[in-house]
Amino acid sequence: MSETTPKIRIxxxxxxFGPKVVxxxxxxxxxPGDSLVVIGGSGTGKSVMIKCVLxxxxxxxxxxxxxxxxxxxxxxxxxxQALRKFGMLFQGSALFDSLQVWENVxxxxxxxxxxxxxEAKKVALEKLAQVGLNADVxxxxxxxxxxxxxxxxxxxxxxxADPDIIFFDEPTTGLDPIMSDVINDLVVACVKxxxxxxLSITHDLTSARKIANRIAxxxxxxxxxxxxxxxxxxxxxxxxxxxxxGRAEGPIKMELRRA
Numbered sequence: 001m002s003e004t005t006p007k008i009r010i011x012x013x014x015x016x017f018g019p020k021v022v023x024x025x026x027x028x029x030x031x032p033g034d035s036l037v038v039i040g041g042s043g044t045g046k047s048v049m050i051k052c053v054l055x056x057x058x059x060x061x062x063x064x065x066x067x068x069x070x071x072x073x074x075x076x077x078x079x080x081q082a083l084r085k086f087g088m089l090f091q092g093s094a095l096f097d098s099l100q101v102w103e104n105v106x107x108x109x110x111x112x113x114x115x116x117x118x119e120a121k122k123v124a125l126e127k128l129a130q131v132g133l134n135a136d137v138x139x140x141x142x143x144x145x146x147x148x149x150x151x152x153x154x155x156x157x158x159x160x161a162d163p164d165i166i167f168f169d170e171p172t173t174g175l176d177p178i179m180s181d182v183i184n185d186l187v188v189a190c191v192k193x194x195x196x197x198x199l200s201i202t203h204d205l206t207s208a209r210k211i212a213n214r215i216a217x218x219x220x221x222x223x224x225x226x227x228x229x230x231x232x233x234x235x236x237x238x239x240x241x242x243x244x245x246g247r248a249e250g251p252i253k254m255e256l257r258r259a
Contacts, residue, residue, distance in 0.1 A: 006030055006031050006032075007030050007032050007067060007197040008065070010028040010049070010063070011063040012061065012063060013025070013028075013049065013052060013059050013064065014059060014061045014062050015045075023045050023048060023062075025062070026218070026221060026222050028049075028226075030199050031197075035200070036216060037211060037212035037229075038201045038215075038217070038223075039203060039216070039218070040201075040203065040217055040218040041252065044219060044221075045218055046218055047169060049218070050167050050199065053167075054083070067082075067085070069081075084112070085165050086164075086165050087158040087160070089151075089154050089157075089168045090169050091169040092174070093154035095150055101128070101137055101138050101141070101145070104142065104153055105127055105128060105153060105156045106123065108157070124160060127159055127160050130190060131152040131156045131186050131190070132152060137153075147179070148179040148182065148183070155186055162194055164197065165198070166194075166198045167198070170202050171200065171211075172204050181210075184206075184210040184211055185210075188210065188211055191211075198211075205244055213228065215229050217237070217240050217243065224237060225237040239252055
């Protein structure tokens with residue numbers, strides 16, 4: 001694979017739910033080593049895009065290539081090989097309440113890779129240490145953790161198998177500004193240690209600026225602007241300008257439900 005081959009290459013991706021078109025011929029490249037953050041308002045298709053890449057949602061049409069391998073319409077074997085490259089931090093952490101913390105972190109190692117429980121627990125405790133949690137936390141249950149600690153556990157789970165590609169879905173949702181900054185710092189540190197490529201989605205511009213080297217904006221089911229994080233304040237795009245400054249007036253109109 002050439003170094004210029006994108007880790008993820010999306011072309012013409014379309015997805016509609018009934019009459020609602022969510023993705024409309026979306027194109028996006030994520031290059032090796034990129035930390036790409038896709039920004040956009042609620043309901044603009046950010047999560048649907050990631051779920052299409054993960055195979056959780058089947059697109060209506062288009063192409064998704066990972067390391068040059070087509071995933072749309074691929075066999076189960078090909079898709080499973082691709083999934084082994086991925087790590088995922090879900091919005092809301094999505095921990096299993098019925099499993100202890102270490103079991104949450106080790107879940108993919110045990111269930112997906114057939115590692116023994118003792119071996120997987122050792123890895124889980126190492127990853128918990130990387131996100132600033134000691135071994136005692138591994139014996140707790142998710143319900144005993146604060147929101148910030150749950151997010152750290154979710155990050156440890158995302159990096160447990162040393163993935164090539166990590167997806168972050170709203171990594172700071174529900175956290176106060178200080179804890180959000182802690183999580184952002186941990187994301188940057190963990191990604192740097194792994195040398196992973198990351199694709200994140202968020203509407204938190206503070207988070208985006210901290211964890212991204214590139215930013216893209218989705219609107220109307222398409223990527224309407226992308227570039228280095230240093231250029232977002234002078235994008236020259238009215239939609240991007242309105243979004244990053246949180247202005248009510250501009251080309252982006254909020255849909256209001258009528259009673």
